Amino acid sequence: MSFSSICRFVLLGAIWGASFLFMRILAPEVGALWTAESRLAIGALVLVLYLQTRNISLNLEHWRHYAVVGFLNCAVPFSMFGLAGKLLPAGYSAVLNSSVPLWAIIFAVWAFNESITKTRAIALLLGVVGVAFVAQPTTDVQMGWLFMVGVGACLLASACYALSGIYLKKYTSGLKPQAIATMSQAFGALMLLPLALLSGLPSVISVEAAVSGVLLGVFCSGIAFLLYYRLLEDEGILLASGVTFLVPLFGIFWGAMLLHERLGWPVFVGCGLIIGAAYLLYRSNRVMVKQ
Numbered sequence: 001m002s003f004s005s006i007c008r009f010v011l012l013g014a015i016w017g018a019s020f021l022f023m024r025i026l027a028p029e030v031g032a033l034w035t036a037e038s039r040l041a042i043g044a045l046v047l048v049l050y051l052q053t054r055n056i057s058l059n060l061e062h063w064r065h066y067a068v069v070g071f072l073n074c075a076v077p078f079s080m081f082g083l084a085g086k087l088l089p090a091g092y093s094a095v096l097n098s099s100v101p102l103w104a105i106i107f108a109v110w111a112f113n114e115s116i117t118k119t120r121a122i123a124l125l126l127g128v129v130g131v132a133f134v135a136q137p138t139t140d141v142q143m144g145w146l147f148m149v150g151v152g153a154c155l156l157a158s159a160c161y162a163l164s165g166i167y168l169k170k171y172t173s174g175l176k177p178q179a180i181a182t183m184s185q186a187f188g189a190l191m192l193l194p195l196a197l198l199s200g201l202p203s204v205i206s207v208e209a210a211v212s213g214v215l216l217g218v219f220c221s222g223i224a225f226l227l228y229y230r231l232l233e234d235e236g237i238l239l240a241s242g243v244t245f246l247v248p249l250f251g252i253f254w255g256a257m258l259l260h261e262r263l264g265w266p267v268f269v270g271c272g273l274i275i276g277a278a279y280l281l282y283r284s285n286r287v288m289v290k291q
Helices: 003-030 032-054 060-087 090-097 100-112 118-134 145-171 177-198 207-235 237-245 247-258 265-290
Strands: none
Touching: 003 032, 003 060, 003 090, 003 207, 003 237, 003 247, 032 060, 032 177, 032 207, 060 090, 060 145, 060 177, 090 118, 090 145, 090 247, 090 265, 100 118, 100 145, 100 265, 118 265, 177 207, 207 237, 237 247, 237 265, 247 265
8 A cells, every 4th residue: 555545544534533523513403414414415516526627427327326325325324323423422423333344244145145254253243242332321421212222323324334335336336436426425415305404494503513514524525535436446445445444443532532522441342343343354355355
């Protein structure tokens, strides 16, 4: 990996880790739906402007695929993480987001008849135990049904990310990834707009929340995808997907530094187990590709 790729790799982890910080600030003031809607609309705008400068075609004839990916990869998970942003510390959401590879292997077994190897079985077990640790509230977070709703929202969002990856692999291999990223966010924004309007317009929000919303859209949904696809182009899918390991670490870091969140030892144990599980799956897939 070149030095420039390393810089992009770390920067991408930091940006996506910060998304949970921004949602934690924005969602309590505007709600889950407007958090997701603003993120998608701004992110799509940034990507459209970029594609215009690069003369990359959007291939609108594939709108059905864009709509499916927009629902699975944008509308549902962004709304769910917006809901979690109202109920959980940012660090919790970031750690639970790293369960995506675990869901991916479950769906891959169903969609592609992939086998559960010994390594994958161990990884799934570690991941389940890790999630169980994270689902234990600290002294700063009270156990209750709202806490469990937040945890469930994060897991549903992660499952949707994984299912979207399965769909992308199966049906959109010939499409430009930049076009998929742009149009899926645009379709996601269109899907959520009626629901967001029905929920009512946000009242006056703080400057901090407004800035968080802009940063969430521009950086976490716009620039981050450009960084990811540049990594994908330069280093390949295996190394690019490794950024998954950095996101929870940065999510915990930003939450502790800027929101003064205090996470107990179960969260850190769970984080280690989930990252370890994701790494085992990553290594397992890498060996299979080499073979």
